[in-house]
Amino acid sequence: MAKTSRSGVSQLTQWFTTRNILSVGDFKARDLETIFEVADSLEPINLGRTSSDLMKGLVLGTLFFEPSTRTRLSFETAMLRLGGNVINVIGNSSSLEKGESLRDMGRVVSCFADVIAMRHPTAFTVHELSEGSTVPVINAGDGANEHPTQAMLDLYTIRKNQRRLKGLKVGLLGDLKYGRAAHSLIRVLALYGTEFVLISHPSLKLPEELLRELKTLGCNAVETSDLRSAIQDLDVLYVTRVQKERFPNLVDYEQVKNEYRVDLKTLRGARRSLSILHPLPRLDEIASEVDADPRFGCFDQVANGVTIRMALLALVAGRIPKAPKGKKKK
Amino acid sequence: MAKTSRSGVSQLTQWFTTRNILSVGDFKARDLETIFEVADSLEPINLGRTSSDLMKGLVLGTLFFEPSTRTRLSFETAMLRLGGNVINVIGNSSSLEKGESLRDMGRVVSCFADVIAMRHPTAFTVHELSEGSTVPVINAGDGANEHPTQAMLDLYTIRKNQRRLKGLKVGLLGDLKYGRAAHSLIRVLALYGTEFVLISHPSLKLPEELLRELKTLGCNAVETSDLRSAIQDLDVLYVTRVQKERFPNLVDYEQVKNEYRVDLKTLRGARRSLSILHPLPRLDEIASEVDADPRFGCFDQVANGVTIRMALLALVAGRIPKAPKGKKKK
Amino acid sequence: MAKTSRSGVSQLTQWFTTRNILSVGDFKARDLETIFEVADSLEPINLGRTSSDLMKGLVLGTLFFEPSTRTRLSFETAMLRLGGNVINVIGNSSSLEKGESLRDMGRVVSCFADVIAMRHPTAFTVHELSEGSTVPVINAGDGANEHPTQAMLDLYTIRKNQRRLKGLKVGLLGDLKYGRAAHSLIRVLALYGTEFVLISHPSLKLPEELLRELKTLGCNAVETSDLRSAIQDLDVLYVTRVQKERFPNLVDYEQVKNEYRVDLKTLRGARRSLSILHPLPRLDEIASEVDADPRFGCFDQVANGVTIRMALLALVAGRIPKAPKGKKKK
Numbered sequence: 007m008a009k010t011s012r013s014g015v016s017q018l019t020q021w022f023t024t025r026n027i028l029s030v031g032d033f034k035a036r037d038l039e040t041i042f043e044v045a046d047s048l049e050p051i052n053l054g055r056t057s058s059d060l061m062k063g064l065v066l067g068t069l070f071f072e073p074s075t076r077t078r079l080s081f082e083t084a085m086l087r088l089g090g091n092v093i094n095v096i097g098n099s100s101s102l103e104k105g106e107s108l109r110d111m112g113r114v115v116s117c118f119a120d121v122i123a124m125r126h127p128t129a130f131t132v133h134e135l136s137e138g139s140t141v142p143v144i145n146a147g148d149g150a151n152e153h154p155t156q157a158m159l160d161l162y163t164i165r166k167n168q169r170r171l172k173g174l175k176v177g178l179l180g181d182l183k184y185g186r187a188a189h190s191l192i193r194v195l196a197l198y199g200t201e202f203v204l205i206s207h208p209s210l211k212l213p214e215e216l217l218r219e220l221k222t223l224g225c226n227a228v229e230t231s232d233l234r235s236a237i238q239d240l241d242v243l244y245v246t247r248v249q250k251e252r253f254p255n256l257v258d259y260e261q262v263k264n265e266y267r268v269d270l271k272t273l274r275g276a277r278r279s280l281s282i283l284h285p286l287p288r289l290d291e292i293a294s295e296v297d298a299d300p301r302f303g304c305f306d307q308v309a310n311g312v313t314i315r316m317a318l319l320a321l322v323a324g325r326i327p328k329a330p331k332g333k334k335k336k
Numbered sequence: 337m338a339k340t341s342r343s344g345v346s347q348l349t350q351w352f353t354t355r356n357i358l359s360v361g362d363f364k365a366r367d368l369e370t371i372f373e374v375a376d377s378l379e380p381i382n383l384g385r386t387s388s389d390l391m392k393g394l395v396l397g398t399l400f401f402e403p404s405t406r407t408r409l410s411f412e413t414a415m416l417r418l419g420g421n422v423i424n425v426i427g428n429s430s431s432l433e434k435g436e437s438l439r440d441m442g443r444v445v446s447c448f449a450d451v452i453a454m455r456h457p458t459a460f461t462v463h464e465l466s467e468g469s470t471v472p473v474i475n476a477g478d479g480a481n482e483h484p485t486q487a488m489l490d491l492y493t494i495r496k497n498q499r500r501l502k503g504l505k506v507g508l509l510g511d512l513k514y515g516r517a518a519h520s521l522i523r524v525l526a527l528y529g530t531e532f533v534l535i536s537h538p539s540l541k542l543p544e545e546l547l548r549e550l551k552t553l554g555c556n557a558v559e560t561s562d563l564r565s566a567i568q569d570l571d572v573l574y575v576t577r578v579q580k581e582r583f584p585n586l587v588d589y590e591q592v593k594n595e596y597r598v599d600l601k602t603l604r605g606a607r608r609s610l611s612i613l614h615p616l617p618r619l620d621e622i623a624s625e626v627d628a629d630p631r632f633g634c635f636d637q638v639a640n641g642v643t644i645r646m647a648l649l650a651l652v653a654g655r656i657p658k659a660p661k662g663k664k665k666k
Numbered sequence: 667m668a669k670t671s672r673s674g675v676s677q678l679t680q681w682f683t684t685r686n687i688l689s690v691g692d693f694k695a696r697d698l699e700t701i702f703e704v705a706d707s708l709e710p711i712n713l714g715r716t717s718s719d720l721m722k723g724l725v726l727g728t729l730f731f732e733p734s735t736r737t738r739l740s741f742e743t744a745m746l747r748l749g750g751n752v753i754n755v756i757g758n759s760s761s762l763e764k765g766e767s768l769r770d771m772g773r774v775v776s777c778f779a780d781v782i783a784m785r786h787p788t789a790f791t792v793h794e795l796s797e798g799s800t801v802p803v804i805n806a807g808d809g810a811n812e813h814p815t816q817a818m819l820d821l822y823t824i825r826k827n828q829r830r831l832k833g834l835k836v837g838l839l840g841d842l843k844y845g846r847a848a849h850s851l852i853r854v855l856a857l858y859g860t861e862f863v864l865i866s867h868p869s870l871k872l873p874e875e876l877l878r879e880l881k882t883l884g885c886n887a888v889e890t891s892d893l894r895s896a897i898q899d900l901d902v903l904y905v906t907r908v909q910k911e912r913f914p915n916l917v918d919y920e921q922v923k924n925e926y927r928v929d930l931k932t933l934r935g936a937r938r939s940l941s942i943l944h945p946l947p948r949l950d951e952i953a954s955e956v957d958a959d960p961r962f963g964c965f966d967q968v969a970n971g972v973t974i975r976m977a978l979l980a981l982v983a984g985r986i987p988k989a990p991k992g993k994k995k996k
Contacts, residue, residue: 062717063716063717065747067739091746093743093752095739106947106949110946114968117965117972118740118972119743119969160984
């Protein structure tokens with residue numbers, strides 16, 4: 007195995023070694039910055055579509071007990087481009103059916119894999135698995151609870167596109183009541199003194215406790231149902247999918263869907279530097295005519311997702327790339 | 337990443353770089369010859385079961401929305417033996433269920449993979465996906481429409497076994513009405529002045545429009561239901577599976593099945609140089625007693641399928657192997 | 667490809683090249699010892715989580731027609747850590763549905779893979795597939811018949827933990843009537859003059875014919891339903907799962923389950939050198955409080971399973987590692 011020089015490894019990166027990535031709440035702004043700097047140094051491998059030997063000899067186990075093609079492929083691509091290998095479990099085809107505890111399963115998969123990325127429809131199952139595991143476990147989404155790597159890639163995309171994270175004005179649009187991606191992003195953005203504009207139909211407003219949490223953290227947050235006015239002075243517009251199942255009837259759903267749809271007309275008057283983001287998959291929330299607009303950043307998010315997962319895999323495995331020379335703190 | 341010398345790269349091979357492989361109709365005889373020559377140069381890697389670094393650092397995404405073990409494993413083996421990596425989506429476990437457009441999915445998977453091979457039960461879906469993709473897309477079968485790599489591997493097998501493609505007498509046997517593999521092969525063989533013998537039960541004859549197309553192209557085609565006589569002077573016999581579902585009752589099916597079955601008795605009087613081919617899987621269309629006959633070439637087709645897919649992957653990725661020295665035009 | 671020196675290859679290891687691994691009955695104690703010695707030499711790659719180029723350029727095909735996450739991941743990890751590649755078929759997503767014979771499937775998959783590991787719910791299907799295959803086939807469990815690599819890893823674990831195989835006193839606990847893993851282990855242990863203590867509820871006793879077989883082979887075997895007394899002078903306690911479906915009612919099941927459960931109290935008076943093993947997954951047969959006890963060896967079995975499969979893959983592929991210097995016969 008190629009020796010990985012650790013001369014450039016700071017204490018901050020060492021802190022990550024063998025650590026689980028279960029919740030964004032476990033990371034301070036300084037930890038997130040470490041992840042982003044490692045991501046920056048690995049980005050050429052992802053975008054240049056070259057290979058690396060950084061993770062050579064290591065195995066990532068992706069345990070996906072719920073379909074999530076995008077997230078699984080992102081983790082697997084990250085590992086493969088770093089020269090590692092992948093084993094996977096998809097669907098319900100696992101020993102879980104035979105009644106094995108998640109704890110035992112974590113211990114067993116540790117005998118195969120050096121890092122585990124797990125997706126499960128039930129909240130906190132990934133914590134259970136991690137208790138048995140002897141290798142780092144990354145939460146790839148545990149039901150209604152969290153999807154921390156999504157929040158990290160969203161934040162990384164904002165940092166890249168806006169060239170800063172502090173003091174941004176961020177609009178969140180769509181289903182703010184149930185949307186897990188929006189909730190996690192709000193929580194990490196709160197670390198940076200973000201000013202929130204919460205744009206939704208009255209029936210899909212942000213939960214009261216999360217709104218209070220924001221205010222406790224000193225963040226400014228206004229609620230509105232008027233997309234056209236709200237969009238004018240935003241730095242970021244984060245759009246989420248409104249699910250049909252949330253509405254009592256199809257007529258209400260169609261009306262809300264049309265009212266909160268982002269198209270070129272909606273974007274009139276928005277800033278030239280606006281970042282339009284969406285966790286994908288999208289249906290009609292963003293019209294396809296917007297795709298060609300330079301402000302449309304959804305596919306950047308997908309590419310950045312691979313880079314962020316490269317950084318996380320390298321960090322938890324202790325395979326930290328050499329610090330690039332002359333790197334400046336952002 | 338190992339540098340790939342491009343000194344031996346002709347304009348013909350460069351034409352393929354970043355190109356989609358969606359339909360055999362997009363390729364002239366000269367293009368097919370380029371594919372076959374690249375395949376010839378890569379064959380030792382496949383048959384010798386050695387490894388290569390030609391595709392090192394690249395990722396193939398296999399998207400199979402319909403089971404097709406043979407085709408998927410063939411693509412994956414081709415990529416792995418060339419030193420590349422594979423990510424895959426099998427079944428319906430994809431974001432498609434959430435209503436994402438194929439266009440968006442193509443764009444998203446492009447963020448992970450450098451080449452995509454897609455199988456789908458519905459015609460032209462692969463074209464839709466390719467519109468969103470920023471990387472080359474290879475059609476691995478799109479329902480009733482096409483399976484171009486099957487036609488290419490069939491043609492490559494004929495070229496290897498008969499040592500020429502021009503002026504052959506080719507018999508097609510079985511389900512000529514619905515058989516996609518037979519239709520595609522007929523269309524590419526028509527480029528070489530092939531003389532066709534169409535052997536089928538009257539209810540499973542070649543569609544009229546395809547027969548007219550052949551004649552417009554100047555090909556000779558005779559229809560017959562008499563396998564025993566027809567087989568006498570063939571260079572190639574391409575057998576296809578007759579599906580039970582095509583018949584009003586089981587008695588008719590059994591009768592047709594037995595009448596058009598190829599066994600050692602059927603082969604009496606056939607040429608020593610005959611190539612017996614079948615796209616597989618086979619049921620009883622070719623008796624297992626034929627397997628030991630040197631004219632039986634079905635498993636050669638499977639091996640050649642890996643070689644052809646190696647060539648296609650290398651060509652569309654622009655990773656063209658050096659032209660072998662002293663190569664002669666066939 | 668890195669040259670594999672064969673200077674250290676004994677005749678014993680050469681015997682394995684291109685051989686199928688279908689039944690433990692095909693191997694003499696001397697053959698098993700060869701496997702274990704190769705496993706010993708490969709163990710540092712597994713436990714050290716390093717990489718190797720021993721299987722570079724080779725492809726393992728895992729055909730799993732029945733879910734068995736643990737076994738599949740074990741084979742795949744073994745292949746990947748040895749530098750090889752993996753293609754897989756999981757579930758029923760195969761051409762089998764189209765009526766292809768297992769013989770044809772074996773021949774076809776041989777065109778892709780250099781070694782095949784197959785799991786199937788039906789006994790002797792793997793033998794059928796191996797008849798068509800031109801590459802070595804390893805039985806990864808064929809229904810009620812056998813799971814030879816499980817027996818080998820169990821034996822390897824006992825050999826490591828007890829530092830010998832001859833003349834041990836081995837207790838088998840749980841479902842001795844239907845448990846495939848227990849039956850296979852008993853058969854291989856019989857090669858070493860093992861003294862058996864068969865501990866089960868009267869309704870789950872070892873089949874008469876297997877008991878007679880043991881006695882014919884000169885092994886001592888006593889049957890008991892008293893776990894507490896039996897455990898006192900055992901070297902090994904092999905626990906198996908008792909399945910609810912075996913009992914006429916839930917009350918009986920619960921009673922048997924509790925009576926034969928291994929917890930810290932059960933272990934009072936057991937030897938300090940006892941090895942507690944279980945083929946996993948476990949439900950309650952071994953209390954989780956036992957996990958911290960140094961005698962608990964179930965997760966060692968999982969790790970040893972990877973090592974054993976490394977050895978088998980290398981042996982059947984003829985990629986035998988150099989014999990370590992100064993190795994002593996055990």
